[in-house]
Amino acid sequence: MTTPSLAGTPAATRPMFGTVLVANRGEIACRVIRTLKALGIRPVAVYSDADAGARHVREADTAVRIGPAAAAESYLNIGAIxxxxxxxxxxxxxxxxxxLSENVEFARALEQAGIAFIGPGxxxxxxxxxKIRSxxxxxxxxxxxxxxxAQPGMSDxxxxxxxxxxxxxxxxxxxAGGxxxxxxxxxxxxxxxxxxxTARRVAAxxxxxxxxxxxRLVTTPRHIEVQVLADSHGxxxxxxERECSLQRRHxxxxxxxxxxxxxxLPDGAAIRARIGEAACNAARSVNYSGAGTVEFLVSDxxxxxxxxxxxxxxxxxxxxxxxxxxxxxxxxxxxxxAAGGxxxxxxADVELHGHAAEARVYAEVPxxxxxxxxxxxLLLDELPGPQQRPGAPARVAMDTPRGRVRVDSSLVEGVEVSSSYDPMISKVIAWGEDRTAALDTLDAALAGYTALGLDTNVEYLRLLINDADxxxxxxETxxxxxxxxxxxxxxxxxxxLAAAALFTLAMEEQNNTPPAPGPWQARNGWRLGAPAPRLVSxxxxxxxxxxxxVSGTRDAGAEADGTALDGTALDGTVSGRTFLVAVGDGPARPARLEFPSRxxxxxxLDGRTSTYSIAPVFRGPADPTRDSPVVGIPAELFLGNEGWSCRLDVLSREARLDRVLAALQREEGATDPAVRSPMPGTVVSVPVSDGDTVAAGQLLVSVEAMKMEHQLVAPLNGTVHLTARPGDLVKADQVLATIHPHAGDTDADTMHSTAKEPRHGRF
Structure with missing residues (x-):
């Protein structure tokens, strides 16, 4: 059980079903599997090719492949399920x-196959x-x-x-949909x-x-929904109710x-009773059975x-x-x-105790x-203490001094988050005696939440829940x-930047260190602690x-042998030594980096201490003969701190020059004539033809990824050359169109951002 049982809830004795298949993926599949196991029911997972290594596949008793990554060919494939x-x-x-959770044809197909649908009739x-009919x-x-x-069949x-x-x-x-x-x-x-x-195309x-x-759009609306439970016995x-007013793009x-x-409100309990009864009436009107939610707009x-x-x-x-x-x-x-219970x-048994708040963690860049x-x-810390590892039992909840924290997640270290599905990757839920305690608990939980290797909205969530309003x-919505x-x-x-530079040099030292005892001399002639500065870009x-x-300096009583930041000790606690670190044109400042764990x-830095979660990505393959798990020269570093994270590339001389030239072009006001896809996805619309004359800001290509439609526009006036067609699968940064400017049309006033606001969906 994920939560304490209420008095009156029957104990989990004899299973109602022997085996239940979970026709979903991600965090919700893991959450359902958890309760099935608690009830003594054998859970079966299904997965697409993109989810072969997913957490829900690992946690189920058995798993069945149902098709390729595209949802239409896997999770929406009724026959395969x-x-x-x-x-x-x-x-x-x-x-x-x-x-398929609200798909009536799926429910009918299960009924014909003699398989119970854990949902309404x-x-x-x-x-x-x-929505019109309802x-x-x-x-x-x-x-x-x-x-x-709301009449069916109305034309534009x-x-x-x-x-x-x-x-x-x-x-x-x-x-349709929801x-x-x-x-x-x-x-x-x-x-x-x-x-x-646009709405018709998205809906279709x-x-x-x-x-x-x-x-009609209700101004300053509150989005309040009511959870109902109903059985087949009337x-x-x-x-x-739940308050869901904090939304972006619905x-x-x-x-x-x-x-x-x-x-x-003084009469809040009475309003709760009225809105709850309205929800129950909506359920009764369709002979509802199971768990359902009735959503209301409430005027603030x-x-x-x-x-x-x-x-x-x-x-x-x-x-x-x-x-x-x-x-x-x-x-x-x-x-x-669903089993007829x-x-x-x-x-009268239902009582609300305390307050709970949930934050949805998305793989996105706010x-x-x-x-x-x-x-x-690459690195995952969702709850304090021992973390989830492949094959280990899931830890989903814990008590803290402020309140209780629960994490429903789809993540394990090593799993790839692709563009094939919705970008929600986990949910952090907190309970407290009152709303302030719940939000404080949620804030503390988000401050300790780290998922390195991709961008997340955790920092944004913390800013949001600490807003004064x-x-x-x-x-309001x-x-x-x-x-x-x-x-x-x-x-x-x-x-x-200082932490990343020192970490990079420590890794380089470790990579170039001979296994036998002796001076740690790098192949490039520089060693940590040497007086000549080393540049890290x-x-x-x-x-x-x-x-x-970075240049060396001698701590009091320390030998100037360059052994500070001993990389071989990354699997334990080391006492780093102080170096002089200068960022950009700034002054050299004393800095020290220590590794309490891997x-x-x-x-x-300057006497102030900061703790970072850190995950490197290496240029070359790891050396299997090394005892330490961290070997090689980092190509990039991911750092996390109190819910914030960043990625830093460790640049070669050539890569540094490319970036500097690109920055100079931006400063001079040059516009890239290429229109690139912001991420992997599918081209869903190309409203212009190759060779058309287009204006800055004109829509050229729409790309759908992670249930979002990204509208890419012309960055300047000119003639468009297209390299994409509807249905094409595209990669991140792939050029989809190029604008050839007309003479005299390269002024700053003709330039335009190439991406409009994405259109986003939710569950």
Whole structure:
């Protein structure tokens, strides 16, 4: 069990199913597997080629390959999943969230195959899976809905005509799918037609259905959702609400239970009862069974006014916060209800204890408009203490002095995070006696969270939960977009550059050290402690170059033999010696680097101490004859500190010259005529033709990666030469188009950023 059981929850005695297949991947597959094992049920995993080494595959009792990396050929392949059930003897399927979790055809196919679907019945999936149908349906059962136009089959022209009656600003929403994917805000009537075209393309690509509808945009809205549980015996209860107002582009970032809005109101308990009953009525209207979530928009100015948005007929990403405050394992109840069990928890039994908050950890770069990131996890510390290793039992929760911390994760060291799937890689959940304690606990947990080898949003999450409005509970769905420009992200400073330079030299010394005792003389004639300075050139994340000069100095009583930073001792504790380190044109300053473990480096610079998690990537293959696991010359270094991380390239002379020349070109205002893909992905649209005359800022290519559509635009006026077509698989930095400028059109005023704001989806 991941959470304490509530009184009334049946004990895990005889398994309800012998074998259950988990038709999902990532952190949710790991989380479901955890409860299945606790119930004595044999879990079966499925995986694509991209996930052959994934954590959920390692944690299941058995795993079945279902296809290549593309979701349409693996996790969305109904036939492959049913065949996996037959091969493994699975009696039931848990769909997790996303993929096939709300697919009515999947539920029908399982029913025909005699396999239980751990989710609601076909009626609920059919009605609630279509936003137009669901909105019209629940309105007939007394559930309040947002004003709008929701009729199936409306053309773009009909929607444009109807928009005046809805009013601006409005929201375009796809009828199929869920999780905010394909939703678009339109502020002005003149923008509606173009946005409808984009929304249809996104909806058709993501859901195979381009039906759209319009809703009035509720200003300063709160996004509050209610967790419901229902069985096939007519019992329906709710487990309180979750506040999900902190979103970016309709994607949830921080979730809490209970809602701070309702907690602060004198009549909050009464509103909770009303919104909970509305959620239960929505569930009753479709004879719901299992765990589900009813989402509402709540006016911040009038909290007693709430409007039905949609019902998610599955487990939510944010379900852990409800588990933390109620003590109820939602996955356990999903399994029991699917097996025909009766819900023994009554509404009067449900009590909310304390406060819980969840932060979604994404592989992305917040400073670059949340551009998704890929890479291999080189070092992972998600909870204090012994860390998860391949084959070791998962550690998912622990108590701290502030409160309780739980981590639901898809990561292990060595796993590759690809561009094939959603960029969410884990969730950090914290519980405290009150909201302040919960947020303090979450902040401390994020400060200790390290995943090196790729970019993450952990620093951004810490900035967000420590914002004054967030701490005061003044939340609304536009807060992130409004505050993002004012956030101060940490930059690489002298301390990180000094640590990287000293670490690089220590590694070089170790790599060139003969195994027999003797002086540690490097092949290049320089050794640590030598009086002549050594230059280390580091490539910074902004594309720049940092020059760090290191020269030796003698500590009191120390021999000037150059043995400081003894690389052979990296597997234990060493006492480093002091060197003089000059960053750029700055003065030489005393610096010392020590290694309390293979995974940490402690820098003392100007008397100030900083501790870094550190993970090197080496140019050459490791020498298997060495006892130390760290050998070779680093090509790049990843450093992490209190939730912040960075990557620094260790540059050769040639690479340093290339970077310097590129920086000079940027300073002179030269614009790169090449339009490059920001990351690996698939070309989904090319609205121009080869040889067309284009203007700066004109859309050239749309690339989809990690459920995001990136719109790449012309950087200047000219003639476009295309090297990409729809359907092409592209690599990061691959040139997709080149602009040949016209005479006289190379001024700074014709230049434009090549990437528009990405369109992002969520679960």
């Amino acid at each position: 049913i065949e996996a059930c037959r091969r493994t003897g699975a009696e039931a399927v848990h769909p997790g969230y996303g993929f 076909v009626e609920a999936l059919n009605i609630m899976g279509d 909105k019209n349906h629940v309105a007939g059962y007394g559930v309040p809905v947002v004003p709008g136009v 022209a009909e929607l444009v005509d109807a928009a005046a009656g809805v009013g601006f600003p409005l929201l375009i929403k796809p009828s 999780g905010g994917k394909g939703m678009h805000v339109v502020q002005r009537p003149e923008d509606l037609a173009a946005t409808l075209a 690509s993501a859901f195979g259905d381009d039906t759209l509808f319009l809703e 019992n329906v209860i709710h487990l309180g 994607q949830k970032v921080i979730e809490e239970a209970p809602s701070p809005l309702l907690e602060a 100015d009038a909290p007693d006014q709430f409007y039905f948005m949609e019902m998610n007929t599955r487990l939510q990403v944010e379900h852990p916060v409800t588990e933390m405050v109620t003590g109820i394992d939602l996955v356990e109840w999903q399994v029991r209800i 009766e819900l023994t928890v009554r509404q 400073e670059r408009n949340f551009l998704p990131s890929t890479g291999t996890v 967030v701490r005061a509970g003044r939340l 536009g807060l992130i977009e409004r505050k993002l420009p004012g956030l101060s992200f940490r930059r690489v400073a002298d301390a990180e 580091l490539g910074t994340p902004d594309g720049g170059v940092a020059a760090v000069r 995974r940490q480096a402690v820098l003392t």
